[in-house]
Amino acid sequence: MTQPAPAPLRAAVLGLGMMGRHHARILQALPGVAFAGAVDPAGDRHGAVRDAELVFPSLERLLEATRVDMAVIALPTEEHLPAALALADAGVSMLIEKPLAASSAEAERIIDAIGRRGLAAAVGHVERFNPSLMALRERLLAGQLGDVFLVATERVGPFPERIRDVGVVKDLATHDLDIVRWVADAPIATVSAQTAHRTGRPHEDLVLVTGRLASDVPFNTIVDWLTPTKTRRTRVLGDRGMLVAETVTADLTFYENGRVTSDWTSAQALRGVSEGDATRYALARSEPLRTELEAFRDLVAGDPDAPVVTLAQGLAAVRTAEAVLESAAGGRTVQVAP
Ligand SMILES: NC(=O)c1ccc[n+]([C@@H]2O[C@H](COP(=O)([O-])OP(=O)(O)OC[C@H]3O[C@@H](n4cnc5c(N)ncnc54)[C@H](O)[C@@H]3O)[C@@H](O)[C@H]2O)c1
Numbered sequence: 001m002t003q004p005a006p007a008p009l010r011a012a013v014l015g016l017g018m019m020g021r022h023h024a025r026i027l028q029a030l031p032g033v034a035f036a037g038a039v040d041p042a043g044d045r046h047g048a049v050r051d052a053e054l055v056f057p058s059l060e061r062l063l064e065a066t067r068v069d070m071a072v073i074a075l076p077t078e079e080h081l082p083a084a085l086a087l088a089d090a091g092v093s094m095l096i097e098k099p100l101a102a103s104s105a106e107a108e109r110i111i112d113a114i115g116r117r118g119l120a121a122a123v124g125h126v127e128r129f130n131p132s133l134m135a136l137r138e139r140l141l142a143g144q145l146g147d148v149f150l151v152a153t154e155r156v157g158p159f160p161e162r163i164r165d166v167g168v169v170k171d172l173a174t175h176d177l178d179i180v181r182w183v184a185d186a187p188i189a190t191v192s193a194q195t196a197h198r199t200g201r202p203h204e205d206l207v208l209v210t211g212r213l214a215s216d217v218p219f220n221t222i223v224d225w226l227t228p229t230k231t232r233r234t235r236v237l238g239d240r241g242m243l244v245a246e247t248v249t250a251d252l253t254f255y256e257n258g259r260v261t262s263d264w265t266s267a268q269a270l271r272g273v274s275e276g277d278a279t280r281y282a283l284a285r286s287e288p289l290r291t292e293l294e295a296f297r298d299l300v301a302g303d304p305d306a307p308v309v310t311l312a313q314g315l316a317a318v319r320t321a322e323a324v325l326e327s328a329a330g331g332r333t334v335q336v337a338p
Pocket of ligand 1: 014015016017018019020039040041042073074075076077079097098099124125126127162171
């Protein structure tokens with residue numbers, strides 16, 4: 001006899017800003033999920049929720065009106081802690097947008113509250129679900145590059161006016177600090193950083209990080225809110241060439257080291273002796289946020305192997321961001337707490 005389909009999970013979104021509106025769009029159409037509602041005291045300014053009756057001014061009002069099994073916290077970073085504690089109190093599983101919290105102390109309080117209730121939880125490091133980075137990592141771990149020499153990331157672009165509570169290190173570089181650790185499959189051991197404040201805001205708007213993974217591979221990251229064009233690139237250099245993921249377009253290219261020799265010495269000198277073929281892979285381009293929410297839904301539904309970014313990994317990114325800020329402030333290399 002076939003089993004009846006499980007009841008859909010009731011999902012909510014807290015915050016209908018730039019990020020929350022996309023979570024709401026996807027959750028209203030995700031199989032296995034029933035949209036329970038959204039919370040934003042400023043209302044639904046982007047028209048993200050189809051049924052206006054499902055927009056609530058506070059979490060309390062939402063929870064009075066309906067049952068919620070899982071929620072996405074898409075609030076300004078400083079609001080993650082109170083929202084996560086309130087959801088944990090109400091027994092609601094949660095996906096918390098990155099960075100997990102504004103500080104590692106706050107992240108630890110969130111982890112503790114969720115752990116005590118035994119709830120499912122994940123962190124929204126959505127780059128992990130970008131097809132180009134997923135394919136890069138798979139190829140890297142399969143040994144395509146041989147020995148890895150360097151992981152380098154670049155995340156630069158204009159300032160998004162709405163972010164006021166944290167600087168570029170916690171807001172954006174947490175993506176890179178998570179990506180570097182994840183693609184190379186080793187924790188970050190040390191960081192040495194420089195920051196700059198160019199636009200008169202209280203927090204930094206540019207950071208350069210050089211560091212080393214526990215596997216001894218060096219890495220390098222540049223992140224800013226000062227560049228007029230947007231770049232999101234992860235480059236891994238190894239024995240056999242280089243893989244480059246561009247996450248804005250979800251492109252992955254392999255630049256192979258050359259195997260042929262030539263006697264055309266002047267051209268060789270200009271191009272470098274080991275330039276070989278370049279291959280841009282054809283990738284299935286699923287929307288990363290949808291893949292992330294599918295994984296979270298599966299986790300809440302009871303799949304312990306759902307490929308979510310864990311709270312411990314979210315905490316590691318925040319701790320590494322703090323080490324970056326400490327390094328920049330003190331002008332020295334900082335060991336990252338394990
Ligand atoms: N994963 C990513 O790539 C990515 C991208 C952008 C932002 N983010 C993260 O998403 C979060 C939200 O960022 P954003 O850019 O959407 O911000 P935003 O300012 O555009 O939106 C935040 C929304 O939350 C609402 N809000 C504030 N306090 C609230 C409360 N207590 N309850 C309910 N709603 C409240 C505001 O009215 C606003 O509409 C941040 O943590 C940010 O770091 C992640």
